[in-house]
Amino acid sequence: MEQVSYRVLSILFTLCYVLDGSHFRGGIISWRPLNNSVTGTTTQILLHQRYFWWRMYSGFSGYLCTEHDVVVGTLINIIPAATLMCLRNCTSSTYPSSGVTVNMITSDCDSNPLIESWGGELYTTLTLPITTSITIGYTSSAWLTALYIGGGQGWSIVNRMNLALRPDGYINSSPVTTTLPCILYQRNVSIVHVVQMADNDATDTLLCRWSNSNSSYNYNQNDECVGVCKAMPAGTTLTASNCTLQFILPNASIYYACALQIEDYYDTTSPHPMSSVPIQFLFYAYNKGAGACTTAPSIIGVRPNRACIGVPVGVQLNETVEIQTYCPGQTIIDLVTSSPYGMQHSAISNPSTGK
Template structure:
């Protein structure tokens, strides 16, 4: 019997080491309070773990994960623990640690990537004295590494619940990445690591993880065997977490280990938390038949977008990939997803376009930021740049209200003059300028669908965000008689929470349209009449009148009348056997004209008066101040005299004196 138990233990140990042994590919650890406002001496903290593993497990059936494991949310049985590593007496963090058994989120079949990814959430109630380093340490990394192959891993996070200077509980930064990012060797690379923070005013910095446990913020070894895992010439720019490097050797993996830390202000010297991110680069040599241009992910959602999504409502997001050469096909789309998000097969709906559909219904436990990243791989192993977006669960993105003609949310609509410069549109909530460039508003010629002028909301000074309204000052000469329409990129309006959930793109040509009044247009009416009896029919002089279609909003109709020359036609008809004869003579109508009425919109009136009101208000108050002072002084003197005891006594003595005088 003992022999059987020993055999079982040996098998379990072997299976455990199948995943533990040389299969680690990196990960992320972050946390946030469920309520940032302190109440009492403790707080509920949501702790997030995400790890990447090798997809192939010998000894298991099947030997690797598939999309079916993603859909069924299969567990990844990494039976280990994330434990407290430093200053543990300051907290009630479990002495045994938190389990590292993950829920499957992504399975990638590419032979270079072979990734099995998962994540896990745990909620703990911890005292506000907590200032600990937690982490997952074990062995071993994959073997084919530039530096650190087969060595131990250490991925650690600083969890500090000491109140911020503003009196709130801190939230750590958040980040996401693909497990493996491809770059061609001997080519200068600039790679940006995504980072964001729920505390919107925090200053974020990233740095290399290091093993100097006596001096780094976490006070432990932060990176195990992969410290300095990239070439020594690699440069990291802390403020935007940008890496600049060149991979020297093909068919090798390069481990990257970083810590993202948040500071209360630019003058702060110590971070409030430290989030690890570890992942891989892969160096390759492009084959002779490879396309000269890598595929790219395009579509409505740009890279680094932030999108608000409700709980319990199914989200369908389409990823669109562009290829550029004949024979270039997309064979894989590597992803890093929140749990519960499923991925369709890759389809090819048209030449050089490839798509994958994401389907996801967020649950309440996923409230807050959820990152997603994707990278497209073609048949020559060329990979697109990573495309990462943040879904903000249980937060609403601002909605740009569809314009209407009467009392609408956008101005102007209908017919306007060619010198129109002010445009505005309202949103369903308070909006602000987007945090990234490349979010354009464009005006298009409706006849050609060609954009005539665009402004980037990321920096354009002629775009003003105020409350729920966005005002655009367009410097363009519109062509009389033309019709134009407006489009807006995803994120043209952004919300005010976390990563600023952004508005959906507006691409519909019928969404916001206006046309330019053309004063040169006229019309001529011709009447042809064939009466049953002999008669003379004359068309009367008719004026050409153009009406301003903004009558419904301005209350003013603009009219012009031009001179017209018409032909008086006489038709002479006898019985059915007599031929008809026609004569024509010219008649000229009198010429009348009306002066053009200049229309001033309410907003124009407001803008015109703004400076005058701003000047006259202080002038009025300055003029009124001395008058007010004199009046107040006289009032106080009057009141003082009325209630002054000496004055009252003097009046009483005066009255007694008068009574004695009259009595005498």
């Protein structure tokens, strides 16, 4: 009999309290105008940041996050106090000279020994002149040490915010993307992995590229990745038009950092992008255990895999993730998540005997 597992997700927004955190495992920075029509010389921008941290980091002083931190919205207060700074062309904008905090509100906590991630996100509203064309970034140290390339080195994650009017007369919105903090794949097997990308400006052309350190060449005019530029194994390919990676992870029990930029062009003839969104995350390679099921579990049920769910503001949403396994005795023991803050994660139930 095929086994089915369920997980219930509930959204509930609450208050927060303060903790400390560090040790980088990736992140995303994006933005959009609250009103894309020009109504004056300034506009309000909603800036979104998401970062993942090593849950076991000593800077947390022995505190280990749990689902309780998701429920109450614990603030992940980074040590030392860290900010998203303007890095290039700063005189074009009134972006705060002291930067914008990167202290996230807890959205996810995973105690799986292979993941050990504490993740969060933050939305900040800024009023900026439409002359703004700046590179903003969060740079510090250090990545986790157990990386295939770049272990223990510094990080740089940067975004280009350009509020110059588009050819259609509107203010641009950057692309959006999402990822899990760490994706597990079997060692020495050819993998095809799709990085999701979308844009509120539906007609834009989106292209995905490797982050790089060539500040005189890339659109951000800044080192975009420091220690993890092209940190995937040799032979890895990236298809720009759909942000699809194809690769083989050669070594087991180690992590692989992936650093990409997603950029939007007005159309296929545009010579330059209008914005640049970073996404940095991890892969982990494992050896297949003896007797392991040859067919991977799959997400079934009402919501298909990669479903996009629209939710009215201020309305509680309950969702069930239904997973099917294909071997006797196989159960689901953990789901890795990257959620909006306020989304609570229930325990996993296994109603089938798996026989």
